[in-house]
Amino acid sequence: MADGRTPSSAGEDGNTPPGPDPGGPVAAVRPFLVTAGRVAPSANGRTMPVETQVVATAEGLAELDRLSFEQHDIVAACRRPQSIAEIAARLRLHLNVVRILSEDLRAAGQLTVHVPDSGVTHDASVLRRVIDGLRAIPDSRGVLRDTD
Secondary structure, three states: OOOOOOOOOOOOOOOOOOOOOOOOOOOOOOHHHHOOOOOOOOOOOOOOOOOOEEEEOHHHHHOHHHOOHHHHHHHHHOOOOEEHHHHHHHHOOOHHHHHHHHHHHHHOOOEEEEOOOHHHHOOHHHHHHHHHHHHOOOOOOOOOOOOO
């Protein structure tokens, strides 16, 4: 400025505006760009449950270099069985993006998908045993949690 002050949008040297480092991380890509605008993983519109187990095939591991960034990361993460939820959390991807890309990779033969039996996942006795098991774990002071 004419009075010797630097504008508030200028950096310390008065020439460059402050902001993200040009050599810093790239802005995140929108989920609809990764999935090419698709919101359903398959033509029938069914979504994979979050507990669906996914494992990379030998073909998928052999073709890692030909996959898009997100697909590459999913296949690489699935060297051992992973759930859809675990993959989304580990890779910091939207859950539906992982569902759609996993279905694409399954269709291409690069992933094997194991959907759990829905009758077992809705069994109330399993949930009760999990809750009881969690309550049996002492807290950091060695005290058991209250029961109901």
